[in-house]
Each structure stands twice: as C-alpha cells, then as structure tokens.
Amino acid sequence: MTPWLRRQRALADYTLSALGRRKGKNISLVVIYALIVFLVASIMMFSSGMRREADLVLSEAPELIVQQLTLGRHELIAGGEVEKLAAIRGVTAAKGRLWGYYYDRLNGANYTVMVPDDPTIKLEQGQAILGEAIPRSRGLSWEGAPLFLSRFEGDLVKFDVVDTLSHDSALVSADLMLITEQDFRDFFGLAPDVYTDISVSIRNEREIATIIAKAEKVMPKARFVTRADISRTYQKLFDWREGLLVTLAIAAILAFGIFAAEKASGLSAEETREIGILKAIGWDTGDVIAMKLWEGALVSVGAFLTGAVAAYVHVFLGGAGLFAPVLKGWSVLYPDFALTPQIDVLQLTTLFLVTVLPYVAATLVPIWRVATGDPDQVMR
Amino acid sequence: MITLSAVTKLYNEGRPNQMAALDGIDLTVPGDAVTVLTGPSGSGKTTLLSLIGCMARPTSGRVHLNGDMVSGLPESFLTGLRRTTFGFVFQRFNLVRGLSVIENVRLPAVPLGPDHVELTERAMARLEHLGLADKADIPVEYLSGGETQRAAIARALINDAPILIADEPTANLDTVLVNRFLDIVADLRAEGRTVIMTSHDPRIFTASLVDNVVRMVDGRLDTEEAPA
Incomplete structure (x- = not known):
C-alpha cells in the first residue's frame, strides 16, 4: 500500500x-x-x-393513423376512404379501425373498447378480451366470469371473457376491451360502413412525410397522426x-x-x-x-x-x-x-x-x- | 537547544484590547535537560511554551531550534516540527472525547499514514509502559485524572518526539500522582528526551530532576534571585 x-x-x-x-x-x-x-x-x-x-x-403500433375531423373534432370516417389510402404508393396496408369509450358506472372507469386488427386474435360474437385492469376493478376474480355492461337503465349486454391481455403491454392496454366488429357496431349502434379512424402501415418510415403529403390531397379534412407523434x-x-x-x-x-x-x-x-x-x-x-x-x-x-x-x-x-x-x-x-x-x-x-x-x-x-x-x- | 532572542508576543495587535503577553524575552533552553517555566497566572508561561513548541509565531524577535531559525517558517513547516520534534501535553490534556484511549494515542501519527498494525503495536507499547494497557479500548472520558494525564503523555510520545512540552501537567493532581509524573519524567530523561514544562507547583519546580527553572512575571523573565 x-x-x-x-x-x-x-x-x-x-x-x-x-x-x-x-x-x-x-x-x-x-x-x-x-x-x-x-x-x-x-x-x-x-x-x-x-x-x-x-x-x-408503440413500436408495434401502425406508422400512421388517419382521423376525420369535423369542426375541429374527431369524426367517424367513411369506409371508402380506406381504399383511397391503400392505393397510395408506399402504403403496405390501410385498415379501418373501430374503437370508442365506454363509461362503466359501476366502478366509475372509462374502458377503451376496440375491434382488434391483429388477425391472430380470434374472437367470436359475444366474446371479449380484457385489459388486465378491467377484471381487477370489476372483481371478476374467477376464470370464465362473464362481463356485463349496461349502456342505459334496464340494458344489459353480456360478454364472455376469453382472455386477459398480458402485463407486458399494460401501460396502454390496462383499460382495453377487445370485441368483434359486429359486437362493436351493435353495442355502439354504429352504421356498417364507418370507422373510428384508419391505420396505415408504411413500408419505409422515411417516406411518411411524402405519404402524408399525398394523403392530404386525397383527404384534405383529415388529421394525420404518426407513431412519433403518439410517442411524443x-x-x-x-x-x-x-x-x-x-x-x-x-x-x-x-x-x-x-x-x-x-x-x-x-x-x-x-x-x-x-x-x-x-x-x-x-x-x-x-x-x-x-x-x-x-x-x-x-x-x-x-x-x-x-x-x-x-x-x-x-x-x-x-x-x-x-x-x-x-x-x-x-x-x-x-x-x-x-x-x-x-x-x-x-x-x-x-x-x-x-x-x-x-x-x-x-x-x-x-x-x-x-x-x-x-x-x-x-x-x- | 532552543534560543529565543528579543521575543515579543502581542495578542489583538492594533486593537484597543491589545495585550503584550511576552515582552523582550532572551532565553536559552538547553537540550537534554528538564526545564520548568514558572510564575504566577498571567505571567506568560503558556505563551512562551507555545512559541517554543512552534504552535505560534512571535510578533517580533526570533526563535532558533538547534541553530535553525524557526520563527519565520511557514505554517506547514511548523506543523512538520510539531509532528516530529515536539510532543505536547496540554493543561487540560485535550484528549478527544468519545474516542478510545488507543485511538487518541494514535492520533498524532494518523496524517503520516503509518502501517496500522505497527502503529497500534507502538501505541500499545507506550500505554503498557505507562501502565494503561488495560484501558486502551475505553473512551477517554471514563479515565481518572492521573490516567488521563498518562494517556496524554502516551499521545505526545507516539511519534517518538525528542522534546516533550507539558503545560501545567500536574494541575489538580494529588501528591501520589505528582510523584508518579516525576517518575515518568525521569524515565523520559533516561531515554534522552528533553522536557520543557510550565508549572507553578513547587512539587515540580523544586524536584531534584529539574535542571533549569525559568521564573516569569508580567511577560518578562524574573531575573531577581528567588528567596532561599
């Protein structure tokens, strides 16, 4: 030393x-x-x-979300717009998304109700997959316990809970409820050919700005939200x-x-x-x-x-x-x-x-x- | 040998409460001897001792240690001298409360970065010699007056200083402890060390082993012959 x-x-x-x-x-x-x-x-x-x-x-989210605006507010988008976006060069796929909010008076929570666009998620009518916080807050502690939702006095809709989303994605999926397209349209009373917004997959991320510029010409009243925007x-x-x-x-x-x-x-x-x-x-x-x-x-x-x-x-x-x-x-x-x-x-x-x-x-x-x-x- | 020439020490210099603690001291303190500075309270004994021990510098005049002038040296050199040449036993012993006896004894050697085991052995040997080995691990506040004094002496000698400086080392001690202290001084002399101390205790300055008594009064040397 x-x-x-x-x-x-x-x-x-x-x-x-x-x-x-x-x-x-x-x-x-x-x-x-x-x-x-x-x-x-x-x-x-x-x-x-x-x-x-x-x-x-967010790394698994679509590169671009397109939303229709009316009076500066988010509005439902017509199904025909999906084809227009899909036709733009550089766009791999465009899909109409259905999602909305449901306020559960029983626990005072808002759920995000959504139709999954992942083809591996198999759902049948009357079935639901829930984010991990929903069964927890509703006390659905046993396997196979159904979820009952009420939109107004005297109304009751039953969903069979077939799965719960993993904890890995819980940050953004804790309040998520996935149901089939038909159930979604029935539950919210939605017309058959409208969507909440459109998700657009883009082959080359560096082309996003160009594709947005083209899409703006097709849909001048729409709002374009990139993955980077959501992350920000x-x-x-x-x-x-x-x-x-x-x-x-x-x-x-x-x-x-x-x-x-x-x-x-x-x-x-x-x-x-x-x-x-x-x-x-x-x-x-x-x-x-x-x-x-x-x-x-x-x-x-x-x-x-x-x-x-x-x-x-x-x-x-x-x-x-x-x-x-x-x-x-x-x-x-x-x-x-x-x-x-x-x-x-x-x-x-x-x-x-x-x-x-x-x-x-x-x-x-x-x-x-x-x-x-x-x-x-x-x-x- | 320590020589002081025309040494003056002022406190609160230049202020209304300026006070001359020492005034024109010319003195030679022989090496290899026991010297006692004596005199009434306020006579300047302690101030003189602190100048001899390189704890303070004179306001004017010079201090030589073995022929080298030390009064003009910067603080770091004076620290070096205090560390290697002088060992101090203070009036109230000034052991650090809360630390054990052995921790106190090791203290002067800490900045030298010694080997811990070797230092502890050296400290234990000192304590053994002074009959304090069994008290090594107890906090110093539990020691009696005599034990505290011996612990302070052990601390003063840990760096093997050739000169021991002691300020009123027997104040408040009974005769048995005073005699014990004189025995220790005799041992130190036998080891060839120089001892310089202040005391107004006659049991000390009249002791047979004291070679040199310096009388002081009002900051000056008292050159008048003491009554027989």
Whole structure:
C-alpha cells in the first residue's frame, strides 16, 4: 500500500470513529439525506422506465393513423376512404379501425373498447378480451366470469371473457376491451360502413412525410397522426407528471439544503476545539480538510447509495407503490406491471452531483476557516 | 537547544484590547535537560511554551531550534516540527472525547499514514509502559485524572518526539500522582528526551530532576534571585 493510500486509510479510519461518537445525529442526517435521494431517484427511475415502456409498446403500433375531423373534432370516417389510402404508393396496408369509450358506472372507469386488427386474435360474437385492469376493478376474480355492461337503465349486454391481455403491454392496454366488429357496431349502434379512424402501415418510415403529403390531397379534412407523434404525446405526459413530482421533491431538497447549511455554517464549540487539538498535535490544515472531506463523503455517498439502491428496489422490484397513482395510468384504472430494470447512468450521475457535491462543499468552508487558525488557541 | 532572542508576543495587535503577553524575552533552553517555566497566572508561561513548541509565531524577535531559525517558517513547516520534534501535553490534556484511549494515542501519527498494525503495536507499547494497557479500548472520558494525564503523555510520545512540552501537567493532581509524573519524567530523561514544562507547583519546580527553572512575571523573565 502506498503512503498516500495508507494516509487516506488512516484518515478514513479516524473519521469513522469520530462519526460514531455522534451516532444519533449522524444517523438522522444520513436517513434524511437518503430519503431525499430515494424520493428523487425513484421519480427519475420510474419516469424513464415508463418512457421506455411506452416506446416499447408503440413500436408495434401502425406508422400512421388517419382521423376525420369535423369542426375541429374527431369524426367517424367513411369506409371508402380506406381504399383511397391503400392505393397510395408506399402504403403496405390501410385498415379501418373501430374503437370508442365506454363509461362503466359501476366502478366509475372509462374502458377503451376496440375491434382488434391483429388477425391472430380470434374472437367470436359475444366474446371479449380484457385489459388486465378491467377484471381487477370489476372483481371478476374467477376464470370464465362473464362481463356485463349496461349502456342505459334496464340494458344489459353480456360478454364472455376469453382472455386477459398480458402485463407486458399494460401501460396502454390496462383499460382495453377487445370485441368483434359486429359486437362493436351493435353495442355502439354504429352504421356498417364507418370507422373510428384508419391505420396505415408504411413500408419505409422515411417516406411518411411524402405519404402524408399525398394523403392530404386525397383527404384534405383529415388529421394525420404518426407513431412519433403518439410517442411524443406520451413523453410529454410523463414529463409533465415527473415535473409535478420533482416540484414536490425540490421542496424536500430545499428543506434539506437549509438543514445541511445550518450544520455546515456553524461548527459546534466541540468540533472547533477538536480541530484545534488536531492541529496542535501535528495535523496540518490539509489533513483536517482531508479528514472532513472523508466525513462529508462517508455521509453523503453513504446516503446517496442507500437512497439510490432503495429507489431501485422500490421502482423495479416493488412496483413503485408510492408514485404509481400519479405517474402511470388514467384516473381509475391503473395498470399493474413491472418495469424493466434499467439504470440511466447520466441521470444518476446528475443526481449524485446535485446532492453530494453541494453538501461536501458546504461543510468544507467553515472547516477551512477554523483549520487555518493558530493551533495555540487550545493552549489558552 | 532552543534560543529565543528579543521575543515579543502581542495578542489583538492594533486593537484597543491589545495585550503584550511576552515582552523582550532572551532565553536559552538547553537540550537534554528538564526545564520548568514558572510564575504566577498571567505571567506568560503558556505563551512562551507555545512559541517554543512552534504552535505560534512571535510578533517580533526570533526563535532558533538547534541553530535553525524557526520563527519565520511557514505554517506547514511548523506543523512538520510539531509532528516530529515536539510532543505536547496540554493543561487540560485535550484528549478527544468519545474516542478510545488507543485511538487518541494514535492520533498524532494518523496524517503520516503509518502501517496500522505497527502503529497500534507502538501505541500499545507506550500505554503498557505507562501502565494503561488495560484501558486502551475505553473512551477517554471514563479515565481518572492521573490516567488521563498518562494517556496524554502516551499521545505526545507516539511519534517518538525528542522534546516533550507539558503545560501545567500536574494541575489538580494529588501528591501520589505528582510523584508518579516525576517518575515518568525521569524515565523520559533516561531515554534522552528533553522536557520543557510550565508549572507553578513547587512539587515540580523544586524536584531534584529539574535542571533549569525559568521564573516569569508580567511577560518578562524574573531575573531577581528567588528567596532561599
């Protein structure tokens, strides 16, 4: 071991013993510190996990959605438009989609009712596939329990639940209900040749702008929503929600800042005296500062690691129980799924820099002031 | 040998409450001897001791250590001298509360980055020699007055300093403990160390092992002959 390393080890050793003397005070400091890091790290990990999840799900969505607008509002689209879009060069396929919302008065939730366009999903009349949140919120706990929906007083429509959607896509499918086209048209009283909108598959994603330009000529009153647009909307939604929580976290950080500044600005008489003793027995200013740097580092890095690991466990293993209601899902139906564990190094580094460095720096100034004084003060 | 020439020390210099703690001190403290600075409270004993021990610099005048001028050296050099040449026993011993005896004894050596095992062995040997080995792991606040004093001496000697500086080391100690302290000083002398201390305790400055007594009054050397 080099002399430098031995010196650092000796200083760290002393610092640990010194910290042990004020156990209560130091433990409470680390706990508060770790809680703040835990809070902010949880929000950051959770939000970035959600964004990744949304991108993952959207990667299977069609490249382009075409919606008819009337008076600036989304309107049903005529079936004939599908052929027009399919005829544009570069378009692989165009399909009319049927989807709508159903408000369930029993649990106050909105379901997204949809006709699946995936040919592998086999449904027969009277059958439904549900997003994982619907049976949960309706208490359909046993296998094969039918779902009864009522559109108005005295009305009751029965669906046999044949499957539940996987948790992997729960972010956007938690409130989804898939039924056959005929059931959909009957349930909502829809004419046979209209669709909610049209999904368009495009061979080459770089041609989207060109294809939209051509499609606009065919359907001048339509709105064209690309997959990138949807992804952006999700990102903004999560950004907004993250911002909301970060604002709360900032209040906590500020409170901690005041606490740390208070600790940092005034060294206790005992600490001042201790520094005087150390200087008198042969420590120089650099030794005292190095020792206090160790103290700051042990407290703040210890708290940072504790907070960050706790946040990781909370978000990726514990389902982010604390923030889930704010950060994911819509009003009543919350998706239940586990985020893929992943660490954003840049985010963690930023968090490290904004929590550890100011604390260490704030504690150094008063130490430096005391440590540069004459050691003979302890003689008097 | 430590030589002081025309040494003056002012506190609160230039302010209305300026005070001259030392005024024109010319003194030679011999090496390889026991020197006691004595005099009433406020006579400047402790200030003189802190200048000798390189803890402070004089306002004017010079301090030489073995022929080298040390009074003009920057703080880092003075720290080096405090670390290697002097061992300090303070009036109230100034052990760091909350730490164990052995942790206190190791303290002066920490910045030197010594081998931990070797340092602990050295500290234990010192404590053993001073009859404190069995108290090594207890916090210093549980020690008695005499034990605290011996722990402070062990700390002062951990870097094997050739000069021990002690400020009123026997204040508030009974005769048995004073005699025990004098035995320790005799041991240190036998090891070839120089001992410089302040004391207004007659049991100390009249002790037979003391080679040199420096009397002080009002920041000056008292050159009048003491009554027989």
